[in-house]
Amino acid sequence: MTSEHKIQNDIRIALSRHQCTVFRVNVGSVKTPDGRFFSAGVPSGHADLYGFRWSDRQIFYIEVKTPTGRPRKDQIAFHERMTELGVIHGIARSPEDAIKIVDEGLVGYGFKQ
Template sequence: MDSGKKLTHKTRGQGLEKGFPDLFGARSTDGKLFFVEVKIGKGKPSEDQIKFLNAAQDNKILNGVAWNLEQAIEIVNGERSIKNLGE
């Protein structure tokens, strides 16, 4: 299984900084930006990923870490963020 090394190599070549989340976009309803870091199993976000999401939080951008689809939807809906990391 790809641990993210291939993706990291590709995204860095495209100018994205370390820690840039797996998913990002803008809600069609209001244009609010969101960043979602996707993890599987017992995967945990890296220090760079946490720093990126904390910066997004400081700038009032929807953000968080999701281990399943429900959590990703909660992030986009503004119901979950990096502040919920321990939950």
């Protein structure tokens, strides 16, 4: 099975070639010198990729999953908020899914309603 990381990289390349600008979201935890941990990056549940179409500068969010991957509760909460706002977003399990989401301006593609 193809890893989520490979699918994500393939999606980034495909969307970049499809006249989109795409950003990968980086997150992680950092330990401070006094031993505390803090999370760096976007809030929990934020999509893996985001960007915009060059044609109309429309923003989109892409959650990357393997063919059998399932969204976590925090990812579903992010999806629900994006749906309320009418923002283009969805789960992509392949570059073709991502292009479909972006080209068709889909809201919530791949999430079970």
